[in-house]
Amino acid sequence: MSLYTYFTxxxxxxxxxxxxxxxxLIQGQGCKKVLLHYGGGSARRSGLLDRxxxxxxxxxxxxxxxxxxxxxxxxxxxxxxxxxxKEEGVDFILAIGGGSVIDSAKAIGYGAANDGDVWDFxxxxxxxxxxxxxxxxxxxxxxxxxxxxxxxxTEETHGLKRSCNNDLSRxxxxxMDPELTMTLPPYQxxxxxxxxxxxxxxxxxxxxxxxxxxxxxxEALLRTVLHHSLVLRDHPDNYESRAExxxxxxxxxxxxxxxxxxxxxxxxxxxxxxxSGMFDVAHGAGLTAVWGSWARYVCRERxxxxxxxxxxxxxxxxxxDDYQTALAGIAAMEEFFRSIGMPxxxxxxxxxxxxxxxxxxxxxxxxAVGGKTLGVxxxxxxxxxxxxxxxAK
Amino acid sequence: MSLYTYFTxxxxxxxxxxxxxxxxLIQGQGCKKVLLHYGGGSARRSGLLDRxxxxxxxxxxxxxxxxxxxxxxxxxxxxxxxxxxKEEGVDFILAIGGGSVIDSAKAIGYGAANDGDVWDFxxxxxxxxxxxxxxxxxxxxxxxxxxxxxxxxTEETHGLKRSCNNDLSRxxxxxMDPELTMTLPPYQxxxxxxxxxxxxxxxxxxxxxxxxxxxxxxEALLRTVLHHSLVLRDHPDNYESRAExxxxxxxxxxxxxxxxxxxxxxxxxxxxxxxSGMFDVAHGAGLTAVWGSWARYVCRERxxxxxxxxxxxxxxxxxxDDYQTALAGIAAMEEFFRSIGMPxxxxxxxxxxxxxxxxxxxxxxxxAVGGKTLGVxxxxxxxxxxxxxxxAK
Numbered sequence: 001m002s003l004y005t006y007f008t009x010x011x012x013x014x015x016x017x018x019x020x021x022x023x024x025l026i027q028g029q030g031c032k033k034v035l036l037h038y039g040g041g042s043a044r045r046s047g048l049l050d051r052x053x054x055x056x057x058x059x060x061x062x063x064x065x066x067x068x069x070x071x072x073x074x075x076x077x078x079x080x081x082x083x084x085x086k087e088e089g090v091d092f093i094l095a096i097g098g099g100s101v102i103d104s105a106k107a108i109g110y111g112a113a114n115d116g117d118v119w120d121f122x123x124x125x126x127x128x129x130x131x132x133x134x135x136x137x138x139x140x141x142x143x144x145x146x147x148x149x150x151x152x153x154t155e156e157t158h159g160l161k162r163s164c165n166n167d168l169s170r171x172x173x174x175x176m177d178p179e180l181t182m183t184l185p186p187y188q189x190x191x192x193x194x195x196x197x198x199x200x201x202x203x204x205x206x207x208x209x210x211x212x213x214x215x216x217x218x219e220a221l222l223r224t225v226l227h228h229s230l231v232l233r234d235h236p237d238n239y240e241s242r243a244e245x246x247x248x249x250x251x252x253x254x255x256x257x258x259x260x261x262x263x264x265x266x267x268x269x270x271x272x273x274x275x276s277g278m279f280d281v282a283h284g285a286g287l288t289a290v291w292g293s294w295a296r297y298v299c300r301e302r303x304x305x306x307x308x309x310x311x312x313x314x315x316x317x318x319x320x321d322d323y324q325t326a327l328a329g330i331a332a333m334e335e336f337f338r339s340i341g342m343p344x345x346x347x348x349x350x351x352x353x354x355x356x357x358x359x360x361x362x363x364x365x366x367x368a369v370g371g372k373t374l375g376v377x378x379x380x381x382x383x384x385x386x387x388x389x390x391x392a393k
Numbered sequence: 394m395s396l397y398t399y400f401t402x403x404x405x406x407x408x409x410x411x412x413x414x415x416x417x418l419i420q421g422q423g424c425k426k427v428l429l430h431y432g433g434g435s436a437r438r439s440g441l442l443d444r445x446x447x448x449x450x451x452x453x454x455x456x457x458x459x460x461x462x463x464x465x466x467x468x469x470x471x472x473x474x475x476x477x478x479k480e481e482g483v484d485f486i487l488a489i490g491g492g493s494v495i496d497s498a499k500a501i502g503y504g505a506a507n508d509g510d511v512w513d514f515x516x517x518x519x520x521x522x523x524x525x526x527x528x529x530x531x532x533x534x535x536x537x538x539x540x541x542x543x544x545x546x547t548e549e550t551h552g553l554k555r556s557c558n559n560d561l562s563r564x565x566x567x568x569m570d571p572e573l574t575m576t577l578p579p580y581q582x583x584x585x586x587x588x589x590x591x592x593x594x595x596x597x598x599x600x601x602x603x604x605x606x607x608x609x610x611x612e613a614l615l616r617t618v619l620h621h622s623l624v625l626r627d628h629p630d631n632y633e634s635r636a637e638x639x640x641x642x643x644x645x646x647x648x649x650x651x652x653x654x655x656x657x658x659x660x661x662x663x664x665x666x667x668x669s670g671m672f673d674v675a676h677g678a679g680l681t682a683v684w685g686s687w688a689r690y691v692c693r694e695r696x697x698x699x700x701x702x703x704x705x706x707x708x709x710x711x712x713x714d715d716y717q718t719a720l721a722g723i724a725a726m727e728e729f730f731r732s733i734g735m736p737x738x739x740x741x742x743x744x745x746x747x748x749x750x751x752x753x754x755x756x757x758x759x760x761a762v763g764g765k766t767l768g769v770x771x772x773x774x775x776x777x778x779x780x781x782x783x784x785a786k
Binding site: 001002003004005006007008009011012013014015016017018210212213214216217219220221223224227228240243244247248251256259260 | 394395398400401402407610616617633637644652653
C-alpha cells in the first residue's frame with residue numbers, strides 16, 4: 001500500500017423520498033440563498049423540481065434557477081452561473097441532475113468563490129482557494145460526482161475537455177433516491193453502468209501491490225454492477241437494482257476503491273475526454289469504445305492484475321497461460337459491454353476520425369498531462385496513444 | 394435496502410509516517426490549544442508522543458497532556474479531562490492510542506462543549522449539542538473509533554458501560570500509521586482482529602434484504618481480516634498485514650458495511666458490554682466468548698444470511714440442509730477464534746459468573762435498551778439473553 005489520503009465528507013441520505021430533506025439539509029448548513037442548477041426539462045416535467053422548491057420554501061430558503069446544462073457541460077454556462085450567483089448573493093448551489101450538472105455546479109462554486117477566470121483552475125494555471133458549498137440530487141447513477149472531488153468542463157471554442165480535482169468541491173450532502181433514475185432511457189442507464197465500471201477499473205489497474213481489502217471491495221463492486229446492469233437492461237423499473245447501481249456509482253469514485261493504490265491508470269478516461277471533446281459522444285460509450293484496445297496494449301505490464309480481474313470479476317476459466325487468461329478477461333468485459341448495448345470500437349460508437357484527427361487527439365491527451373506520459377500500468381507516449389486509438393477503430 | 398444515512402467526514406491520512414502531519418492538520422482546523430490524551434507509558438516510551446509534540450511545536454500549537462486511559466475507559470478520567478480542557482481553554486483534543494483513548498477523548502469533547510453532567514449523554518437522558526473537534530492517532534487496529542460516531546464509557550461505581558452515538562464526535566482527522574501497531578502483544582492484536590470481525594458481523598446479521606454491494610464489501614472485509622489475522626499470529630511484524638487490518642478496522646465501523654441495512658443486530662456487543670462492565674475483560678475476547686452461543690440461538694430466524702456467511706466467508710462446504718450449513722459456518726468461525734487465541738466460552742475467557750450474576754447481566758442488557766428487546770435477527774427478551782449467557786458458560 002502507498003501513503004494515501006481518504007476524504008469523503010459528503011453526507012449521503014439514501015432511499016425513497018430522500019430528496020424531501022434538501023430544505024432542512026441546506027438550513028443545517030446555515031445557508032439562505034440557493035442556486036438551483038439543472039439540465040433540460042425532465043427535472044421539471046417529472047415533478048422533482050417542484051418537490052425540491054417546496055422543500056426549500058418550507059425551510060424558508062430562497063432560490064434562483066439556472067437550467068440548461070448539457071452532457072459534456074459547457075464553460076459558457078458556467079460563466080453565466082458565476083455571474084448569476086454573484087449578482088444574487090447565492091451562498092449554496094444545489095445540483096439536480098447527472099454528473100454534468102454536478103460538475104457544472106462545482107465549476108460555478110469555484111468561480112463564485114474566487115477572483116479571476118475559473119478556467120484557470122481547469123487548465124492547471126491556478127488552484128482554487130475556496131468553493132461555494134454544493135449539494136447534489138443525482139438523477140442518474142454514473143459519474144459519482146456527488147461524492148467526488150472532480151469536475152470536468154468543456155471549453156467549446158477549442159473543444160477542450162479538462163478536469164479540476166479539489167477537495168473543496170466535494171458536495172456537503174447528496175440526497176440519493178434510486179426512484180429518480182427509474183425513467184432513464186436504456187442507453188443512458190447503460191452508459192452510466194459503463195462509467196461506474198470504468199471508474200473502478202481505472203483504479204483497479206494500477207501499479208501497486210498488497211491491496212487485498214481494496215481489491216476485494218473493487219471486485220465486489222464490479223460484480224454487483226455487472227449483475228444489476230443486466231437486470232436493468234431487462235427490467236428498468238427494478239428498484240433494488242437501481243439502488244445497487246446508484247450506491248456503486250458513488251463508491252466507485254469517492255476514493256474507496258483506490259485506497260492505498262498509486263491512484264490508478266486513467267488513460268482510458270483521458271482518451272475518452274479528447275474523443276468526446278471532438279465528437280460530443282456520451283461519456284460512458286466513449287470509454288467502452290476505447291477500453292479493450294487500451295487493455296490489450298498494456299496488459300503484459302501487469303499481467304498479475306489482469307489475470308486476477310479475469311478470474312475474480314469476469315469469472316473466466318484459466319487459459320493455457322497468464323497472457324491468454326488476461327485476454328479472455330478483457331474479451332469477456334467487451335462482450336459484457338456489447339450485451340448492454342455499449343460500443344467496443346469507434347465504429348460501433350459511430351465516429352470515424354481521420355488519421356489527422358487521431359493524431360490530434362493523441363497530442364491533446366499528452367498535452368493534458370503536461371507533455372508527459374499517460375497512465376501508470378504502461379506509461380504511454382503520444383505514439384502509444386495514437387496506436388490505441390487506431391486499434392480501437 | 395432501507396433509508397440510510399452515511400456520513401464519514403473523517404479525513405484519513407494512511408501510511409508510514411502519517412503521524413508527522415498532525416501539527417499541520419490541527420493548524421488547518423484553525424485550532425491553537427490541544428489536549429493530548431493517551432493511555433499508559435507506551436506512547437511515551439515508543440517515542441510517538443515526542444514525535445507528535447515536535448509536530449505540534451513546529452506548527453506553533455501549544456498543548457496540555459492527560460494520560461492514564463485504561464481499557465474500558467473510566468468516567469472519572471473523563472471528568473478530569475473536562476475540567477482540564479475548560480481550565481486550559483483547549484480547543485482541540487488529540488487522542489493517541491486505542492479505541493479506549495479515542496472514546497475517552499470524545500466524551501471529554503462532549504463534556505467540554507456542553508453544560509451539565511456528560512454522563513447524561515451516555516444514559517440517554519440528554520443529547521449533546523456540540524463536541525470539541527477530535528483528531529485520532531490510533532495505535533491499535535480494533536475499535537474503529539477513529540471514524541465512528543461511537544464512544545463507550547464505563548461508570549465505575551455501578552459497573553455501568555454505556556455508549557453515546559452521535560455524528561458530532563466523528564474525528565475530523567485520523568492519521569493512521571500501521572507501523573505504530575507492530576509492537577502490540579499478540580493477545581491485543583488478536584483481540585483487535587476479533588473486534589473488527591464483530592463490528593462487521595453485527596451489521597451483517599441483520600433483518601434486511603437486497604444488499605448485494607453491502608454484503609460483498611462486508612464479505613471481502615471479513616475474508617481479508619481472517620487471512621491477515623493468521624499472518625500476524627505468525628509474523629507480527631508484517632507491515633502489509635498490519636495495514637490491511639488497520640484499514641479494515643476503520644471501514645468495519647464507519648457505516649460502510651451496514652449501508653442500507655436496518656443497522657444490524659448488536660446483541661453480542663451489548664452482552665459483552667455487561668460482561669466487561671462486571672469483570673473488566675478485554676472487549677474483543679468478551680465478544681468471541683459469547684458470539685457462537687448467540688449465533689446458534691438466533692440463526693434459524695435468518696438462515697439465509699447464516700448460510701451465505703458460511704459459504705462465502707467461512708468457505709465451508711454446503712451440508713445436508715441449511716441449518717446444518719449455518720451451524721458449520723458458526724463452528725468454523727469459533728474454530729478460527731480459537732486459532733488466534735480468542736476464547737469461545739466464558740470459561741475460556743476466564744470468568745465464572747454465578748447464576749445470579751448472569752441474571753443481573755441479562756437484566757442490565759435489557760435496561761440498556763430501555764427495557765425493550767435486544768437485537769433484530771431474533772429480538773431477545775431477558776430470559777433469552779440469560780439463556781445465551783448460560784449456553785456460553
